[in-house]
Amino acid sequence: MIVKKHNFLGSVKFALAGIKTATKYNRNMRIHFIIAIFVVIFTFIFGLNNLEKAIIAMIILLVISAEMINTAIEEVVDLITKEYREEAKYAKDVSAGMVLIASTASAIVGVLIFLPHVLRFFGI
Secondary structure (H helix, E strand, O other): OOOOOOOHHHHHHHHHHHHHHHHHHOHHHHHHHHHHHHHHHHHHHOOOOHHHHHHHHHHHHHHHHHHHHHHHHHHHHHHHOOOOOHHHHHHHHHHHHHHHHHHHHHHHHHHHHHHHHHHHHOOO
């Protein structure tokens, strides 16, 4: 097996291509990005401090990363076998569960960070 070495910029190019491909072909990825855009806008509307913005950024990136890992696992499983196999189902279910956990954590963190700002914004 011949292993090709890539420089840093080449690696970044491949990584960006992966993000583009995942976004183009994965509806859930597009949904995550749309939600992320709105959340980032709300961080400025509600005047979150830098620490809160950093936490929001990390949790957004966690969800997007989990979705990309899930997509990669599903694609590899489908490449290996097209027929129903319990092991394939297990791998797909576990990776989908990872996204659910990351998304749930993101929602909890979002509520904990945004709720006081939203209440203050509306004078409640």
